[in-house]
Each structure stands twice: as C-alpha cells, then as structure tokens.
Amino acid sequence: MFSSDSPYLSSRGSVIKWFWDSAEEGYRTYHMDEYDEDKNPSGIINLGTSENKLCFDLLSRRLSQSDMLRLEPSLLQYPDWRGHLFLREEVARFLSFYCRSPAPLKPENVVVLNGCASLFSALATVLCEAGEAFLIPAPYYGAITQHVYLYGNVRLVCVYLDSEVTGLETRPFQLTVEKLEMALEGANSEGVKVKGLILINPQNPLGDVYSPGELQEYLEFAKRHELHVMVDEVYMLSVFEESVGYHSVLSLERLPDPQRTHVMWATSKDFGMSGLRFGTLYTENQDVATAVSSLCRYHGLSGLVQYQMAQLLRDRDWINQVYLPENHARLKAAHIYVSEELRALGIPFLSRGAGFFIWVDLRKYLPAATFEEEMLLWRRFLDNKVLLSFGQAFECKEPGWFRLVFSDKTHRLHLGMQRVRRVLEGKSQVAEDAPSC
Amino acid sequence: MFSSDSPYLSSRGSVIKWFWDSAEEGYRTYHMDEYDEDKNPSGIINLGTSENKLCFDLLSRRLSQSDMLRLEPSLLQYPDWRGHLFLREEVARFLSFYCRSPAPLKPENVVVLNGCASLFSALATVLCEAGEAFLIPAPYYGAITQHVYLYGNVRLVCVYLDSEVTGLETRPFQLTVEKLEMALEGANSEGVKVKGLILINPQNPLGDVYSPGELQEYLEFAKRHELHVMVDEVYMLSVFEESVGYHSVLSLERLPDPQRTHVMWATSKDFGMSGLRFGTLYTENQDVATAVSSLCRYHGLSGLVQYQMAQLLRDRDWINQVYLPENHARLKAAHIYVSEELRALGIPFLSRGAGFFIWVDLRKYLPAATFEEEMLLWRRFLDNKVLLSFGQAFECKEPGWFRLVFSDKTHRLHLGMQRVRRVLEGKSQVAEDAPSC
Missing domain, CATH: 3.90.1150.10 (Aspartate Aminotransferase, domain 1)
Structure with missing residues (x-):
C-alpha cells in the first residue's frame, strides 16, 4: 500500500x-x-x-544576555511534566496580558511542552478514540494532518472554503457556521465520529483574522454539538497591521463552553524560534490538562530552556x-x-x-x-x-x-x-x- | 473501569x-x-x-562556560528532525569511543531526541501494531510500561526472574535463554504477538551487568525468533567499580542481527541531567531510523540544547x-x-x-x-x-x-x-x- x-x-x-x-x-x-x-x-x-x-x-542579542544562563539543580532534575511552576506562572501572566483576558489566567491551566505539533498529537490522543475526527476549515496548515494521525490515528474532516465571494459582507475563503454544520452533517452521514473543531487564528495559510463575533459563532456551533475546540493562536503577536483588530479567544468575556475550549500558543512564530521547541496549552479543563501532562513525558523540554523562556516572557520592556x-x-x-x-x-x-x-x-x-x-x-x-x-x-x-x-x-x-x-x-x-x- | x-x-x-x-x-x-x-x-x-x-x-561549572551559549540562526530554525548533523556526528564519535566499537559508528545511524522515554514510545509505535508486545526481563524499570503503551498501545510480556540461586555459575535474578524461550512460548500460546526484546544494561533495578557472552546469547535468541532488540544503555558510564567489566552491545565484534538491534543512550543518568532531555538512538536499520525521525517532530529538543550537548560530548578532557x-x-x-x-x-x-x-x-x-x-x-x-x-x-x-x-x-x-x-x-x-x- x-x-x-x-x-x-x-x-x-x-x-x-x-x-x-x-x-x-x-x-x-x-x-x-x-x-x-x-x-x-x-x-x-x-x-x-x-x-x-x-x-x-x-533575538540573538536578547538570548545571549547573562540572565539566560542559570543553572539551578532543579533545572537538571526530573521536572514537573506539566512544566516548571515558575514557567507556567510566567506563561499565565504573559497570556493574560497579550491575549487581554478579562480576568488573570491561572498557572494550573497551563501545560508547557516542546511545540504545538506535540500538542496536537497529545490532544488528538486524549480527546479521540482511534479513527475519530476533528473538523478543520480548509485550506489549513497541512502538517496538522500528521500531528493528529501519526500517534493518535485521528483524522481531519475538511470544511472546504472557496475563493468565491458570495455577498457584500463576505470575503474569499470565508468560514461560516453553515459550512461547519454541513461538514459535520456530512461526516455524521458517513459514520465518522467528530470530536472537535480546530481553528487557526490568525489563519495559516490565509492570514485571516476572525472577528470576536465570528469566533463566538464558531464556539456556539461547537457547544451545540459538544465539540472540543482547539484554537491555535501561534501567530497572535505577528499581526503587523495596526488596523487589524486581533482578538484572542481568551479575550472573550465568556467562553460558551470553557471545559471544551483549548488554546495553543508557542514561540516558534511570534518569537521567530521554530528551533527552540516551546509551546503551551491553556485549558480550564483539568482532566484534559492532566491527560496531556501525562503524555508530556514524551514532549518534555529542557529545564534550561524552560528557564530561558521564563526570562524572555517576563521581559515586557524588551x-x-x-x-x-x-x-x-x-x-x-x-x-x-x-x-x-x-x-x-x-x-x-x-x-x-x-x-x-x-x-x-x-x-x-x-x-x-x-x-x-x-x-x-x-x-x-x-x-x-x-x-x-x-x-x-x-x-x-x-x-x-x-x-x-x-x-x-x-x-x-x-x-x-x-x-x-x-x-x-x-x-x-x-x-x-x-x-x- | x-x-x-x-x-x-x-x-x-x-x-x-x-x-x-x-x-x-x-x-x-x-x-x-x-x-x-x-x-x-x-x-x-x-x-x-x-x-x-x-x-x-x-556540571554547573561546565555548562556555564562561555562556549555553551552560542546562537547561530540555524539553531533557532526548524531543525533536521533526526537532530542537527553536528550533534549526530558528535554522538557517533562519543559512542564509538565510550562503547569501544570495533569500527567508527556513523552519524547517519544516529537519531537524537528528547530522552529515552520518547524513544521507547517511538520504537514501540513503528515496530509493533497496536496490541503487540515486547519481552522484558523483570524486575525492570517500571515506567517502560507506560512508554510503550500510552501512545503505542504496545504491551510488555515479563520474563520473570527470581532471587533463588540454582547453581554455582548463577546469580540471583539471572536472565537465561531458557527463561526467554519460556516467556516467548507462553506469550505465543496466549496469542500475544511478540515483536521484540528489551534489555537494560546495566540493569535497572538490579544493577546487573551482562557479560559479552550473555549478551551474545540473548541476541542470538532474538535473531532465531526475528525479534528486534532494544538495548537501553543509559547507565553505561555509571559503572563505578573498576572490577566490573562493562561491555556495550556496540562493542561486540559482530552483531547477530544488526538490522534488528537498536541501542539507546541518554545524558539523564550518565551526566546526571534527567531534566535536560537528551537521548539518542543508534541503529543500522535506516527504515527504523527514518520512521523514528518522522515521529521526532513530537520529540524534538531545542537547537540551543543540541549545541550545548555537542560541546559537552566533544570535551573529552573534561x-x-x-x-x-x-x-x-x-x-x-x-x-x-x-x-x-x-x-x-x-x-x-x-x-x-x-x-x-x-x-x-x-x-x-x-x-x-x-x-x-x-x-x-x-x-x-x-x-x-x-x-x-x-x-x-x-x-x-x-x-x-x-x-x-x-x-x-x-x-x-x-x-x-x-x-x-x-x-x-x-x-x-x-x-x-x-x-x-
């Protein structure tokens, strides 16, 4: 074959x-x-x-500063697999600030690991049985197919978008709830069990940014069908046009289904360091956080890098x-x-x-x-x-x-x-x- | 349940x-x-x-030296998922020397990842179908159960050893080919498909060290049954008693089945850095090396740490x-x-x-x-x-x-x-x- x-x-x-x-x-x-x-x-x-x-x-100048090379014994010993507490605290503060969350985010909802590829793999495995599926609007960053499949044996069901503009209020490749409903129905009718929806915001490859209203609609759709939503926000600080009003899902006043909303961020894109391998999950669902943490034995990152990332994220002036x-x-x-x-x-x-x-x-x-x-x-x-x-x-x-x-x-x-x-x-x-x- | x-x-x-x-x-x-x-x-x-x-x-003194903090652009960019070539070259030289291999080991047979837990997970997944099994002499380092099961859904079949000394030439908890054969037969008769054998040398928790003769016998057993052998040598440099003659499997003049022999090493134990997350596979089998590399997207380690590890492994004087x-x-x-x-x-x-x-x-x-x-x-x-x-x-x-x-x-x-x-x-x-x- x-x-x-x-x-x-x-x-x-x-x-x-x-x-x-x-x-x-x-x-x-x-x-x-x-x-x-x-x-x-x-x-x-x-x-x-x-x-x-x-x-x-x-980056080179910042990462070479003397505050980056610290060697506490605990950094060389077995870590808390969710990530060192000092780093999770820093991530929570960082996301609270840059996602403009209405209330401070909590370190216990943070899991730290070696990149979002790993996070997709872990989430697919703990949320789905083998053979089940996630919805994803297409075109999408194609590597996700592997991320959910190679270990997790989870498939993607595409919500196909097209370039045709159908009305005054629409844009090319626009995602609508109607298209989500149709794709879900299609999967159901083929006997494919859909467990969640993946949203990438800002979108890759479209560069699209969802408005708070759109986000809310997609999340309400997911809630109606008891779908988990994985929101990949790895480009959230790479919105370079001031006129674009970017809104993280964590900025919403009220998440429709907080126990099924899982947010992903990493330094790969926003800090131009895909080789550094640092990503993070934010979820209020402690079952999901714990199950992902259990898999973090296989997605762990060095204590030395955890220390460096905490230093970097804490340096708001820079x-x-x-x-x-x-x-x-x-x-x-x-x-x-x-x-x-x-x-x-x-x-x-x-x-x-x-x-x-x-x-x-x-x-x-x-x-x-x-x-x-x-x-x-x-x-x-x-x-x-x-x-x-x-x-x-x-x-x-x-x-x-x-x-x-x-x-x-x-x-x-x-x-x-x-x-x-x-x-x-x-x-x-x-x-x-x-x-x- | x-x-x-x-x-x-x-x-x-x-x-x-x-x-x-x-x-x-x-x-x-x-x-x-x-x-x-x-x-x-x-x-x-x-x-x-x-x-x-x-x-x-x-360690702290060595890792704080100025040669450790170097920032090439390539270290911050997407890596070769097998590991940067400069590190795989260093690992090959390091293992050639410390394992006393009869011929120089090759960088193309090296895969680098974030620890041996990940390596067990990856090997289980690429060598076995879900539900298949590896043999392992027990008592053994219990976490391996999770490593092969959580992602890979692979089980362990114990080769139970006991403390009774049955003859002049034997020691407590001694592994013999007879016991391996019996355990394999037992698994077969229960319909469990065994795909490989895990050996830990020096053994954890026994502290046992296999003689070259013993190693050879176990490898011959595996070859007879077309079993892969994963040899976990994470304690190979932690043999502190000079009278104990330790022999890495890579020191053998001729491996009975080189295409099915996969060697694991890491810095966690021998360099007292379990929090650093650096492990490595050595295998001549390019199919296995490639398949494991494909999973290394989920087990990647920072380019900065790869650089540091190359510096450390190269410093023979220290x-x-x-x-x-x-x-x-x-x-x-x-x-x-x-x-x-x-x-x-x-x-x-x-x-x-x-x-x-x-x-x-x-x-x-x-x-x-x-x-x-x-x-x-x-x-x-x-x-x-x-x-x-x-x-x-x-x-x-x-x-x-x-x-x-x-x-x-x-x-x-x-x-x-x-x-x-x-x-x-x-x-x-x-x-x-x-x-x-």
Missing part, C-alpha cells in the same frame, strides 16, 4: 515513514542546494517554510519596546515589498496583515485547473531555485493557489521574487501560447 | 490520565513535603527517584579527567556507605557496582509475603519521611524487594538511612512479635 513498506516496520510504522519520505521531497531538494549569499548564490531560496527570519539579530515594534515594522516592510511585486505582476492575492505569508492566486498560470498543473508549476519554481508551497498541501480544493512566505531578509526576498517573476513571465507566455480548449 | 474516567476524554485519554494519577501518589506526597536542609529539615528524603545528585557542582573520575569516586563512596549500613542492619542486597541503586531484600520485614504487606512497609517508610521504590513497581514477583537510590549528597543520604533504619528496627520487632503461622 505504501511504497515505503518495510519488513522491519509495523504497518503504522510504514505509514509514519511514508509521511517522512513524501513530505520531504521539496525540502530535501532545498537542503541539498540551500541558497547562501557567499557560498551558494545560485542555491534555492526558501519562500515555502513559514519562519520569521527577520529578527535574528534582536518585548514591548524593542522586539514587537521592530518585528512588526520589518514584517510590514517585507509584506509591502512582496505585495507591490505581486500587484506589478497583476497577480491577485489575499493577505490581511497577519502572519508571514501571502495566499497567492496563480490560477491563471495553469493551462488547466488541475492539481497536476499546480504541481508542474511548483516544480518549475523549484527548478528556477525558489521553493513555494502549493495549495494542495493545504487541502485547498481549487488548484492554483500558492503560499508565499515574505518574512525573510531583503536580499533573499528580492532574489526569490525575481525568480518567481521569471517563472511566471515565462509560464504566463506558455499558458497563453497553449491552444485554448 | 478507571477511576479517572472523564466525560471529556476518550477511553485511551482516561487510561493516560489514570497512569498520571496513580503513578504520582508517592511523588505527590514527596513534592508537597520535600526535604530541605534549611527550610524543611523534617521533609521527605527521596531515595526513590533514580537521579545522580552528586555532581551538580561539576569528561575523562574531571567528570568521570570524580563522579565514579563519589558514586563509589556513597555506595560503600549505604552497603555498610545495610550490612550492619543484616539486610541482604544486590549490587554489582553499576547504576545509582541497590536492590534490597526486605522480605524478612514482611509479616506475610504479600504485595499488600510490601505496600504497608513502603507507606511506613513514607510516613517516616523517606521515599523508596517498592518491588511491585518493577514487576518483581517476590514481595519484599525495594530499590534504594544512593546517588545523593552525604547529609541527605545519612538522614535517609537513619530513617530507613528506624522503620526497619521498629518493623523488625513488630514482625518478630507477630505470632508465627
């Missing part, structure tokens, strides 16, 4: 290996030929991976006066540059001033509206030394959408966009030359 | 929570009343958790001339002290000069040879403010064995042993006073 079947692995082991082998294609090519200004200037520019590479100077303003200014500048490039090329795109990416409509560059053509265009980008992410990887049902990450240094971004332009200008001609059918 | 059943959790979620709730009893009591020389001198002394608390001064000699001297001194105390009390025990613990025979203190009595004695220790581990937690089939950890600072160790003595002297009289039956 899987090309990576192995006499040494269990059937699930082969599936797990298959995910690695297949998901790695673009990245393997990229890692073998990574762009380097000096050593490999003709190497591949990565506009595919959602990382913020704009603030390494700030965050508010140095890091966030500068980070937002740099994100905004990079975003403006790429937006203008796209406009000059006459390419439609979506972007609402949050996240690291622009959701780009390249449908007119496909000779036919198929995923095969989408893949061909993606390969053409790669052959021209620029890595993007294609829409199918996000379960987008319309071929021709791409996610383009702009949170990179100017010289790489400029070169990457030149290469994008070259492919599209060439490709555009090919498409126009092709006989119409 | 489980007292921790919850309307919010899946059935496996409830089991996962149950493990947390039940396993935590002694530790919860301990953490609420932890001994502190100044602040809580009547608090509980922990001789239960297998940690080396003797070398914090050395390891060979400072850390290991001093660590072994301190372990030996603590071991001598506890051994002498036990001898003075007339208590039989097992210990072969490796590990952090002594396997203590307190059977004569039980009024009846039952696990209820074992638990009563354990509680009596706890009431008298000293935490030990009881044999049943290691699946020992003879009630009355306890694991006593000696790798602690002198003042705590002395106080802990005083409390042990007080309980046993009291308990001993009670036992003697009881009417014989």
Whole structure:
C-alpha cells in the first residue's frame, strides 16, 4: 500500500515513514542546494517554510544576555511534566496580558511542552478514540494532518472554503457556521465520529483574522454539538497591521463552553524560534490538562530552556519596546515589498496583515485547473531555485493557489521574487501560447 | 473501569490520565513535603527517584562556560528532525569511543531526541501494531510500561526472574535463554504477538551487568525468533567499580542481527541531567531510523540544547579527567556507605557496582509475603519521611524487594538511612512479635 513498506516496520510504522519520505521531497531538494549569499548564490531560496527570519539579530542579542544562563539543580532534575511552576506562572501572566483576558489566567491551566505539533498529537490522543475526527476549515496548515494521525490515528474532516465571494459582507475563503454544520452533517452521514473543531487564528495559510463575533459563532456551533475546540493562536503577536483588530479567544468575556475550549500558543512564530521547541496549552479543563501532562513525558523540554523562556516572557520592556515594534515594522516592510511585486505582476492575492505569508492566486498560470498543473508549476519554481508551497498541501480544493512566505531578509526576498517573476513571465507566455480548449 | 474516567476524554485519554494519577501518589506526597536542609529539615528524603545528585557542582561549572551559549540562526530554525548533523556526528564519535566499537559508528545511524522515554514510545509505535508486545526481563524499570503503551498501545510480556540461586555459575535474578524461550512460548500460546526484546544494561533495578557472552546469547535468541532488540544503555558510564567489566552491545565484534538491534543512550543518568532531555538512538536499520525521525517532530529538543550537548560530548578532557573520575569516586563512596549500613542492619542486597541503586531484600520485614504487606512497609517508610521504590513497581514477583537510590549528597543520604533504619528496627520487632503461622 505504501511504497515505503518495510519488513522491519509495523504497518503504522510504514505509514509514519511514508509521511517522512513524501513530505520531504521539496525540502530535501532545498537542503541539498540551500541558497547562501557567499557560498551558494545560485542555491534555492526558501519562500515555502513559514519562519520569521527577520529578527535574528534582536533575538540573538536578547538570548545571549547573562540572565539566560542559570543553572539551578532543579533545572537538571526530573521536572514537573506539566512544566516548571515558575514557567507556567510566567506563561499565565504573559497570556493574560497579550491575549487581554478579562480576568488573570491561572498557572494550573497551563501545560508547557516542546511545540504545538506535540500538542496536537497529545490532544488528538486524549480527546479521540482511534479513527475519530476533528473538523478543520480548509485550506489549513497541512502538517496538522500528521500531528493528529501519526500517534493518535485521528483524522481531519475538511470544511472546504472557496475563493468565491458570495455577498457584500463576505470575503474569499470565508468560514461560516453553515459550512461547519454541513461538514459535520456530512461526516455524521458517513459514520465518522467528530470530536472537535480546530481553528487557526490568525489563519495559516490565509492570514485571516476572525472577528470576536465570528469566533463566538464558531464556539456556539461547537457547544451545540459538544465539540472540543482547539484554537491555535501561534501567530497572535505577528499581526503587523495596526488596523487589524486581533482578538484572542481568551479575550472573550465568556467562553460558551470553557471545559471544551483549548488554546495553543508557542514561540516558534511570534518569537521567530521554530528551533527552540516551546509551546503551551491553556485549558480550564483539568482532566484534559492532566491527560496531556501525562503524555508530556514524551514532549518534555529542557529545564534550561524552560528557564530561558521564563526570562524572555517576563521581559515586557524588551518585548514591548524593542522586539514587537521592530518585528512588526520589518514584517510590514517585507509584506509591502512582496505585495507591490505581486500587484506589478497583476497577480491577485489575499493577505490581511497577519502572519508571514501571502495566499497567492496563480490560477491563471495553469493551462488547466488541475492539481497536476499546480504541481508542474511548483516544480518549475523549484527548478528556477525558489521553493513555494502549493495549495494542495493545504487541502485547498481549487488548484492554483500558492503560499508565499515574505518574512525573510531583503536580499533573499528580492532574489526569490525575481525568480518567481521569471517563472511566471515565462509560464504566463506558455499558458497563453497553449491552444485554448 | 478507571477511576479517572472523564466525560471529556476518550477511553485511551482516561487510561493516560489514570497512569498520571496513580503513578504520582508517592511523588505527590514527596513534592508537597520535600526535604530541605534549611527550610524543611523534617521533609521527605527521596531515595526513590533514580537521579545522580552528586555532581551538580561539576556540571554547573561546565555548562556555564562561555562556549555553551552560542546562537547561530540555524539553531533557532526548524531543525533536521533526526537532530542537527553536528550533534549526530558528535554522538557517533562519543559512542564509538565510550562503547569501544570495533569500527567508527556513523552519524547517519544516529537519531537524537528528547530522552529515552520518547524513544521507547517511538520504537514501540513503528515496530509493533497496536496490541503487540515486547519481552522484558523483570524486575525492570517500571515506567517502560507506560512508554510503550500510552501512545503505542504496545504491551510488555515479563520474563520473570527470581532471587533463588540454582547453581554455582548463577546469580540471583539471572536472565537465561531458557527463561526467554519460556516467556516467548507462553506469550505465543496466549496469542500475544511478540515483536521484540528489551534489555537494560546495566540493569535497572538490579544493577546487573551482562557479560559479552550473555549478551551474545540473548541476541542470538532474538535473531532465531526475528525479534528486534532494544538495548537501553543509559547507565553505561555509571559503572563505578573498576572490577566490573562493562561491555556495550556496540562493542561486540559482530552483531547477530544488526538490522534488528537498536541501542539507546541518554545524558539523564550518565551526566546526571534527567531534566535536560537528551537521548539518542543508534541503529543500522535506516527504515527504523527514518520512521523514528518522522515521529521526532513530537520529540524534538531545542537547537540551543543540541549545541550545548555537542560541546559537552566533544570535551573529552573534561569528561575523562574531571567528570568521570570524580563522579565514579563519589558514586563509589556513597555506595560503600549505604552497603555498610545495610550490612550492619543484616539486610541482604544486590549490587554489582553499576547504576545509582541497590536492590534490597526486605522480605524478612514482611509479616506475610504479600504485595499488600510490601505496600504497608513502603507507606511506613513514607510516613517516616523517606521515599523508596517498592518491588511491585518493577514487576518483581517476590514481595519484599525495594530499590534504594544512593546517588545523593552525604547529609541527605545519612538522614535517609537513619530513617530507613528506624522503620526497619521498629518493623523488625513488630514482625518478630507477630505470632508465627
């Protein structure tokens, strides 16, 4: 069934290996030929991976300060698997402040672990039986498929959104309660037991931000059907456009179903440190917090890193006066540059001033509206030394959408966009030359 | 079925929570009343958790050196999930040297992750279907039960060993191929599919060290039955008695079935850093290495810690001339002290000069040879403010064995042993006073 079947692995082991082998294609090519200004200037520019590479100077300076290297014996000993109390206290204070919670959040509702990938894995396992499912609006960050499946054997049921704008008040790929209801009904009629709903806010790859009213509606829907809601807010501090009013789910005056609402945050995106592996769960449900903690033996992070994260999150002066303003200014500048490039090329795109990416409509560059053509265009980008992410990887049902990450240094971004332009200008001609059918 | 059943959790979620709730009893009591020389001198002394608390001064000094805090951008970005290459190279060199491998070990056979608990979880999942099993000689480090079950739904089939010495060449709790064969046959006859064998060497809780001949026999047994062998060598550098000739499985001239032999090591024990969360797999089987790597998204460790570990493992001067000699001297001194105390009390025990613990025979203190009595004695220790581990937690089939950890600072160790003595002297009289039956 899987090309990576192995006499040494269990059937699930082969599936797990298959995910690695297949998901790695673009990245393997990229890692073998990574762009380097000096050593490999003709190497591949990565506009595919959602990382913020704009603030390494700030982070490096802050993380090298002498307050970061402290060695208490307790940091080297077996930890409380929920996370050291000093860190959970700091996380609770941090989230209370930045999520603007109506009341202070509590450390006992915090669980700390090595990233949100792990958190998806743990939540899927403790909330669902094998074979059960979560709803997720699509397009969505595709890796979640693996996160809930590899260990948890939990599936995702897509709530498919499309680009068509159907009314004055709507926007492309808009999530509505009607679509949620339909997807749930569809799953039920196929005998798939749905246990929860995953919301990503700000959304990845759309860059969408839900209004408090929308959030409330989605949560009410979930409550009606006794669904858990996992709200992934890993981009909450990466809203760089002041006019966008971002509202964390934790800012709501009253959660419709607090025992089934579980909030995820991490430093990977908002502090540009995907390699640091620090994520956190906030839930009032103590059964869920305890069950996830029990799995944290397998998702633990170093006591030394826990100490560093507490120091970082506690340093409001640096965050508010140095890091966030500068980070937002740099994100905004990079975003403006790429937006203008796209406009000059006459390419439609979506972007609402949050996240690291622009959701780009390249449908007119496909000779036919198929995923095969989408893949061909993606390969053409790669052959021209620029890595993007294609829409199918996000379960987008319309071929021709791409996610383009702009949170990179100017010289790489400029070169990457030149290469994008070259492919599209060439490709555009090919498409126009092709006989119409 | 489980007292921790919850309307919010899946059935496996409830089991996962149950493990947390039940396993935590002694530790919860301990953490609420932890001994502190100044602040809580009547608090509980922990001789239960297998940690080396003797070398914090050395570690602290080494880990605080300026070479430890380096911040390359790549350390903050998404890593190679197998571990950064610079670290895998260092691990390969380190294991080649300390395991005395006949040929240099290779970085491509190394996978790095956040501890051996995670490695057990990953290996169970990729090697076994749900419901399948591994053989393990018992008594064994009980947490492995959870490690293979919580995510992987894999069970352990015990190869029960007993204290009786049956011949000149044998020792108490000796593992033999005959016992392995019997346990495997037993499992087969019950329809349990066994996929592998777990060996811990040096053994926990026995402190036993397998000879090369024994190792070879166990590996040949596994090969005959096409069983994977996971060799857990987390105490390999904690052999403090020079007369004990320790042999890593990687030192063997020829592995009977290299594609099914998977070696585990970590810094938790040998470098006294259970809170640092660094473990590693060595396997020649690339299918297994890749499948485990695929799960490493959920077991990743910080790039900063990866850098620190590479620095530590590379510093042979410090390891060979400072850390290991001093660590072994301190372990030996603590071991001598506890051994002498036990001898003075007339208590039989097992210990072969490796590990952090002594396997203590307190059977004569039980009024009846039952696990209820074992638990009563354990509680009596706890009431008298000293935490030990009881044999049943290691699946020992003879009630009355306890694991006593000696790798602690002198003042705590002395106080802990005083409390042990007080309980046993009291308990001993009670036992003697009881009417014989």
